[in-house]
Amino acid sequence: MTDVYIYDHVRTPRGKGKADGALHEITPVNLAAQMLGALRDRNSLDTALVEDVFLGCVVPVGEQGGNIARVAALVADYDNSVPGVQVNRYCGSGLEAVNFAAAKVGAGQIDLAIGGGVESMSRVPMGSDGGAMALDPQVTFKMYFVMQGVSADLLATKCGFTREQCDAYAVESQKRAAAAWAKGYFNKSVVPVKDILGLPVLDKDETIRPDVTLESLAGMKPAFLEMGTQYGFDGVALQKYPELESIIHMHHAGNSSGIVDGASAVLVGNQEIGQRLGLKPRARIRSIATVGSEPTLMLDAPSIASLKALKKAGMSVADIGLWELNEAFASVVLCLMERLNVPHDRINVNGGAIAMGHPLGATGGMILGTLLDEMERRNVGTGLVTLCEAAGMGTATIIELV
Numbered sequence: 001m002t003d004v005y006i007y008d009h010v011r012t013p014r015g016k017g018k019a020d021g022a023l024h025e026i027t028p029v030n031l032a033a034q035m036l037g038a039l040r041d042r043n044s045l046d047t048a049l050v051e052d053v054f055l056g057c058v059v060p061v062g063e064q065g066g067n068i069a070r071v072a073a074l075v076a077d078y079d080n081s082v083p084g085v086q087v088n089r090y091c092g093s094g095l096e097a098v099n100f101a102a103a104k105v106g107a108g109q110i111d112l113a114i115g116g117g118v119e120s121m122s123r124v125p126m127g128s129d130g131g132a133m134a135l136d137p138q139v140t141f142k143m144y145f146v147m148q149g150v151s152a153d154l155l156a157t158k159c160g161f162t163r164e165q166c167d168a169y170a171v172e173s174q175k176r177a178a179a180a181w182a183k184g185y186f187n188k189s190v191v192p193v194k195d196i197l198g199l200p201v202l203d204k205d206e207t208i209r210p211d212v213t214l215e216s217l218a219g220m221k222p223a224f225l226e227m228g229t230q231y232g233f234d235g236v237a238l239q240k241y242p243e244l245e246s247i248i249h250m251h252h253a254g255n256s257s258g259i260v261d262g263a264s265a266v267l268v269g270n271q272e273i274g275q276r277l278g279l280k281p282r283a284r285i286r287s288i289a290t291v292g293s294e295p296t297l298m299l300d301a302p303s304i305a306s307l308k309a310l311k312k313a314g315m316s317v318a319d320i321g322l323w324e325l326n327e328a329f330a331s332v333v334l335c336l337m338e339r340l341n342v343p344h345d346r347i348n349v350n351g352g353a354i355a356m357g358h359p360l361g362a363t364g365g366m367i368l369g370t371l372l373d374e375m376e377r378r379n380v381g382t383g384l385v386t387l388c389e390a391a392g393m394g395t396a397t398i399i400e401l402v
Contacts, residue, residue, distance in 0.1 A: 001106045001107065001108075002105065002106050002107075002108050002270050002271075003106075003270065003271060003284055004102040004105045004106045004268055004269070004270065004284065004285045005268065005269060005270070005271065005274060005281035005282070005283065005284055005285070005402065006266060006267070006268055006281070006282050006283045006284075006285065006368075006372060006399065007043065007267045007268065007269060007274060007279045007280070007281060007282060008039060008042060008043055008266075008267045008279075008282070009039075009116075009189055009264070009265065009266040009267065009365065009368065009369035009372065010035050010038045010039055010042070010189055010190075010191045010264070010265050010369070011035065011189060011190055011191070011262065011263065011264040011265075011362070011365065011366045011369055012031060012034070012035060012190070012191060012193050012202070012261075012262045012263050012264070012362075013190050013192070013193065013202045013203055013204050013205050013206065013262070014205045014206060014207065014258075014260040014261065014262045014356050014357040014359055014366075015122070015193070015202050015206050015260055015261045015262065016122070016206045016207055016258075016259075016260060016261075016357075017120075017121035017122045017258070017259035017260045017261050017357070017359070018122050018259070019122060021122050021206065021260070021261060022193075022201050022202040022206055023120070023122065023193055023201065023202055023206075023261040023262070024120075024122040024123065024261065025195060025201065026120070026193055026195065026201065026261070027063055027120065027123070028057070028063060028064045028068065028118050028119070028120035028123065028124065028261075028263075029063065029064075029068060029071055029072050029075055030075065031118050031120060031193065031261065031262065031263040032055055032068060032069075032072035032076075032116075032118040032263045032265075033072045033073075033075040033076040034076075034191065034193060034194065034263070035116065035118075035191065035263045035264060035265040036053070036072055036073060036076040036078065036114065036265055037076045037077070038191040038265070039114065039265045039267055040076070040078070043267065043277070043279060045267075045277070046079075046277075047073075047077075047078040047079045047082055048079035048081055048082070049111070049112050049273070049277070050073075050078065050079075050082050050112055050113065050114060051082070051083075051104075051110035051111060051112055051113055052082070052083055052084065052085070052101065052104060052110060052113045052114075053069045053070070053072070053073045053078075053082060053083070053084040053085070053113070053114045053115075054069060054084070054085055054087055054097035054098070054100045054101045054113065054114070054115045054116075055068055055069035055072065055084065055085075055086060055087065055097055055115075055116055055117050055118055055361070056086075056087045056088065056089065056092075056093025056094040056095075056096060056097040056116070056117030056118075056119075056360075056361035056362065056364060056365070057086050057087070057088065057093065057117060057118055057119060057360075057361040058088055058090055058091065058093055058119060058126075058360035058361045059119070059121075059124050059125075059126060059127070059128050059129045059360070059361075060086050060088060060129065061124060061128050061129045062123075062124050062128065063120075063123065063124065064118070064119070064120065064123075064124045066086075067084055067085060067086050068084075068086050068118060069084030069085055069086050069087075070082075070083060070084030070085070071084070072084070072118070085100075087100060087117070087361075088361075089290070089389055089393065089395060090360070090389040090390040090391065090393065091326060091328060091358070091360055091363065091364075091387050091388060091389045091390065092290070092364055092387040092388075092389040092393065092394070092395035093117050093360065093361040093364060094115075094116055094117030094264055094361055094362050094363050094364030094365035094366065094368075095363075095364025095365065095367075095368055095385060095386075095387055095395050095397060096290065096364065096395050097115040097116055097117055097364070097365065098115030098116065098266045098268065098364065098365055098368060098397070099115070099285075099288045099290075099395065099397060100115065101113035101114060101115035101266075101268050102115070102268050102285045102288065103288070105268055105269055105270050106285075111269055111270050111272065111273040112267070112268075112269035112270075112273045112277075113267075113268055113269065114265055114266065114267055114268070115265075115266050115268060115365060116263065116264040116265035116266050116362065116365035117263065117264055117359075117360075117361035117362040117363070117364060117365050118262070118263040118264075118359075118361055118362050119261065119262065119263075119359040119360040119361040119362050120261045120359075121259045121260060121261055121359060121360065122259075122261050123261070126259065126360065133145055133390075133391060134147075143295050143296070143391075144236050144237070144239060144240040144295070144296040145236070145295070145296070146228075146233040146234075146236050146237050146296055146298075147224065147227055147231075147233055148298060148299070148328075148390060149223055149224035149227060149251055149256070149329070150224050150227060150228045150233040150234065150237060150247070150249075151237075151296065151297060151298040151299050152224070152251045152256070152299055152328070152329035152331050152332065153222070153224055153228065153247050153248065153249045153250060153251055153331075154237045154241065154244075154247050154296070154297060155297055155298075155299050155300060155329075155331045155332070155335055156248065156250055156251070156329075156330075156331035156334075157244060157246075157247050157248045158241065158244065158297070159331065159334070159335055159338065161250075161330075161331055161334050161335075162250070163218075163248075163250035164214070165330075165334060166250050166251065166255045166329075166330035166331060166334070167214055167217040167218065167254065167255055167330075168214060169255065169330040169333060169334060169354075170212070170217060170254055170255035170330050170354045171212055171213060171214055171217065172344070173327060173348065173351045173352050173354040173355045174208060174209055174210055174212045174351065174354070174355045175210060175351075176348070176349060176350055176351035176352075176355070177205070177208050177210075177350060177351025177352070177355035177356050178208050178210035178351070178355070179350075179351075180350035180351060181204060181205070181208065185350055185373065185374070185377065186205075186350075186370075186373075188373055189369050189370075189373055190203070190204070190205075205260075205355075205356040205357065206260070206357075207258045207260060207355070207356060207357045208351075208355050208356060209355070212254065216254075217252075217254040217255065220252040220253065220254050221252065222249035222250060222251065222252055223249075223251060223252045223253060223256065224249055224251060225249040228247055228249060234246070234247045236296070237296055240294075240296040240297075241296070241297075250331075251329050251330065251331065254354075255329065255330040255354060256328070256329045256330070256354065257326070257327055257328050257329070257352075257353035257354060257357065257358035258353065258354070258355075258356070258357035258358065259357065259358070260356070260357030260358065260359050261359055262357070262359035262362045262363075262366065263359070263362050264362045264363075264364075264365030264366045264369065265365065266365050266368060266369060267279075268285070281402045282372060282376065282401070282402060283372050283375070283399040283400060283401055283402060284399065284400050284402055285397060285398075285399055286313045286315075286382075286398045286399060286400050287309045287310075287312040287313035287315075287397070287398045288309065288312075288395075288396070288397050288398075289305050289306075289308035289309035289312060289395070289396050289397075290305060290393065290394070290395045290396075291304045291305045291308055291393065291394055292391075292392055292393050293392040293393065293394065294392055295391050295392035296392075297392070298388070298390065298391070298392045299328065299329065299331070299332050299335070299388040300332075300335055300339075300388070300394075301388055301389065301392060301393055301394025302325055302332065302335075302336050302386040302387065302388050302394045302396065303335065303336045303339040303340055303394075304394060305386055305394035305395055305396035306336070306340060306384055306386050306394075306396045307340070308396070309384065309386075309396040309397065309398050310384075310398070313398050315382070315398065317340050317341065317342065319382060320342075320346075320382050320383065320384045320398070321346070321375065321378075321380035321381055321382050321383060322346055322347075322349065322371060322374055322375055322378070322380050322382075322383045322384075323336075323342055323346055323347035323348070323383070323384050323385075323386075324347070324348060324352075324367045324368070324370060324371040324383065324384070324385040324386070325347060325348060325352070325385075325386050325387070326352065326353055326358060326363055326364070326367060326386075326387040326388065327348065327352035327353040327354040327355075327358070328353065328358060328387075328388055330354065332388050333347065333348065333352075336386075349374060350370060350374060352367070363387065364385070364387055364395070367385055367387075368385045368397065368399070371383045371384075371385050371399070372399060375399075375401055376401065379401075380401070381400055381401050382398065382399070382400045382401075383398070383399050383400075384396060384397070384398050384399075385397050385399070
């Protein structure tokens with residue numbers, strides 16, 4: 001296998017995923033196209049040398065439908081020879097898109113590719129694509145399907161986490177994200193989004209709330225209590241996990257990931273193409289792993305995927321200097337920290353999706369870039385990025401500085 005290097009990455013700021021959000025007026029194709037254009041311009045790329053574009057998109061319908069990667073590349077004025085493919089690994093789609101690009105490069109099939117993702121949650125609401133998992137009674141019965149928020153509460157209950165622990169984690173995420181922005185840690189890679197006239201509409205993540213406190217979060221009602229009790233999802237989960245007496249509902253909007261719009265793009269290639277184009281490699285992709293886990297509990301797969309990626313790399317948990325785990329829900333991060341004994345000062349050190357939001361298909365590419373930037377800033381040699389995914393899956397990628 002050929003070594004695969006990360007040469008650059010960019011992301012949009014995350015905009016509130018509602019009609020009054022700053023990025024609502026920007027179509028998903030244009031969100032992605034602006035990031036592809038930024039990656040080209042920052043690296044003076046001859047786009048005819050880009051051999052594929054992989055973009056994650058979790059709800060690929062309507063104006064996000066079709067093959068948004070190919071269309072975005074054309075809108076970004078990439079050479080007509082550049083193909084594209086849309087990737088859906090649920091919340092891990094953006095990271096998996098980078099992994100797919102890396103796998104092609106590593107296999108020697110191509111030299112240079114882009115991975116990343118896009119999601120406009122204000123324009124194409126989550127769940128618009130339907131799917132048998134949630135809508136076909138035969139499938140839902142077989143899978144013991146529950147809504148993901150109920151899975152988060154199930155995970156917290158099963159692991160013995162408290163509402164106070166989840167809220168405390170959320171407060172820290174907000175503080176870390178606000179501090180990272182104040183210190184300019186994201187400036188290197190966040191590209192302001194512009195409107196059709198070329199005027200900037202957003203240059204900073206829109207949903208950070210540094211004034212959040214434990215006291216303010218304590219007043220929020222559990223978001224998935226009614227869903228679990230009135231719609232029967234608690235009963236389904238307890239059939240799967242009869243050892244539990246009940247499910248304690250503790251997640252709410254303040255300790256769960258925010259709904260936002262955004263896009264990301266990561267440039268990967270082999271050593272030869274980098275030398276040819278005068279690009280300096282920033283990191284090497286050392287190992288990749290994707291796993292399945294029990295689909296009712298759904299959200300515990302990041303620890304399993306991380307251990308698999310570590311085994312493939314011949315590494316241990318102690319060998320990883322920094323961790324980045326998508327903050328889908330507070331319990332997801334608490335679970336990995338507990339299972340793998342990862343200290344809080346080495347994971348999500350600049351906050352995460354609880355503060356900045358989770359633009360489903362784009363997040364994986366975003367947090368991979370966040371990890372790389374922080375590794376460079378601290379001169380930490382190794383990092384691991386991972387995400388939980390619907391239907392019980394998880395993806396993890398290990399990178400090392402060059």
